[in-house]
Amino acid sequence: IEQTAYQNDKLAMLGKISASIAHEIRNPLTSIRGFIQLLRPHLVSLGKDEYARIILTEIDRANDIIYEFLNSSKPSAPETKIVSVSSLLKEVVLLTESEALMKGCQINLHTDKTPPAFISVDVKQIKQVILNIIKNALDAINEHHDENITGMIDISARDTGKHINICISDNGGGMDQNTLNHLFNPFFTTKESGTGLGLSVSYSIIRNHGGTIAVDSQVGAGTEFVITFPKLDVSEV
Ligand code: ADP
Numbered sequence: 001i002e003q004t005a006y007q008n009d010k011l012a013m014l015g016k017i018s019a020s021i022a023h024e025i026r027n028p029l030t031s032i033r034g035f036i037q038l039l040r041p042h043l044v045s046l047g048k049d050e051y052a053r054i055i056l057t058e059i060d061r062a063n064d065i066i067y068e069f070l071n072s073s074k075p076s077a078p079e080t081k082i083v084s085v086s087s088l089l090k091e092v093v094l095l096t097e098s099e100a101l102m103k104g105c106q107i108n109l110h111t112d113k114t115p116p117a118f119i120s121v122d123v124k125q126i127k128q129v130i131l132n133i134i135k136n137a138l139d140a141i142n143e144h145h146d147e148n149i150t151g152m153i154d155i156s157a158r159d160t161g162k163h164i165n166i167c168i169s170d171n172g173g174g175m176d177q178n179t180l181n182h183l184f185n186p187f188f189t190t191k192e193s194g195t196g197l198g199l200s201v202s203y204s205i206i207r208n209h210g211g212t213i214a215v216d217s218q219v220g221a222g223t224e225f226v227i228t229f230p231k232l233d234v235s236e237v
Contacts, residue, residue: 010186010187011186011200011201011204014186014197018070019070022066022067022070025062025066026063026066029059029062029063032055032059033056033059036052036055036056036059037052037056039052040052068128078121078122078125078205078208078209079122079124080120080121080122080209081120081121081122081123082118082119082120082232083118083119083120083121083123084116084117084118085111085117085118085119085157085164085166086111086116086117086157088119088121088123088126088127088130089109089111089130089155089157089166090109090111091127092127092130092131092134093107093109093134093155095127095131096131096134096135096138099135099138100138100153103138103141103142103151104150104151105138105141105142105150105151105152105153106150106151106152106153107134107153107155108152108153108154108155109155109156110154110155110156111156111157115159117157117159117164117231118232119164119229119230119231119232120232121209121229122205122209125205125208125209126205126209128201128202128205129202129205129206129213129227130166130168130227132198132199132201132202133168133199133202133225134153134155134168135198136198136199137153137168137169137170137172137223138151138153138170139172139191140170140172140173140174140222140223141153141170141171141172141173142172143172143173144172144173144220149171151170151171151172152170152171153168153169153170154167154168154169154170155167155168159231160231161231162230162231163228163229163230163231164228164229164230164231165226165227165228165229166226166227166229167224167225167226168224168225168226168227169222169223169224169225170222170223170224171221171222172222172223173219173220173222174217174218174219174220174221174222174223175215175217175219175223176219179217180215180217183199183215184199184200184203184213185200186200187200188200206227209229210229210230211227211228211229211230212227212228213225213226213227213228214226214228
C-alpha cells in the first residue's frame with residue numbers, strides 16, 4: 001500500500017496546524033495549573049486536596065496528549081539508537097497492560113522464542129507505532145466483544161535473516177475491504193471519536209526507518225500487522 005505525495009502533504013499541513021493549536025491550548029493550561037496550585041492550600045483546609053490532585057493530574061495528562069500529538073503529527077528524522085527488540089517490546093507492553101486488564105484482554109508477548117535481535121531505531125517513535133497498533137487492537141476487540149472469546153493480542157518478533165519482523169495480531173472484529181484500502185490514509189477512521197491519524201503517522205515513521213508495515217485481516221477473525229525492519233550486521237551491534 002503506497003502513500004501518495006498528496007497524503008504526505010496533508011500530513012505536513014496537519015503538523016503545522018496542530019503545532020499552532022497545541023501552542024494555543026498549552027498557554028491556558030499553564031495558567032489553570034498555576035491558579036490551582038494557588039488554590040491548593042484552601043482545598044487542603046477544606047479536606048479536598050484530592051480534588052486539586054485530580055485537576056493537576058488531568059492537566060498534566062492533557063499536556064502529555066498535546067505533546068504526543070505534536071510529536072506524532074510531524075514525524076522528524078529519526079534519532080536512532082541500537083536496541084534489543086525484546087526489551088523494546090517488553091517496555092511497550094508494560095505501558096498497555098493496565099488498559100488491557102481493564103478491558104479484560106490478554107496481551108501475550110512471545111519474546112522468549114525470539115532469538116536476540118537488535119534494530120537501529122528512534123525508540124520513542126517506534127514505541128509510539130507499536131502503541132498505536134496495540135490500541136487499535138484493543139479497540140477492535142472491544143467493539144466486537146464476544147462473551148465466549150477472550151480478547152487476545154499476540155506480539156512476537158522474527159528474524160528472517162535479512163529483516164527483523166515484529167508481528168502484532170488480535171482476535172478482534174477484523175477489517176472489511178474498504179477499511180483495508182484506506183487504513184493508512186490520514187484522517188481515515190471508522191471510529192466515532194477516532195482521529196484516523198495513528199496508522200498514517202505510523203506508516204511515515206516506519207518508512208523513515210527504512211522499514212515496511214503490512215496488514216492482513218479478515219472480518220470476524222482478526223488482524224495481523226507486521227512491521228519489518230532492516231536487520232543490523234553483527235558488526236554494527
Ligand atoms: P483511529 O484509530 O483514530 O481510527 P488509525 O489510523 O489508527 O485511526 O486507524 C484507522 C482505522 O483502521 C480504524 O478506524 C479502524 O477502522 C482500522 N483498524 C486499525 N487497526 C485495526 C485492527 N486491529 N482491527 C480492526 N480495524 C483496525
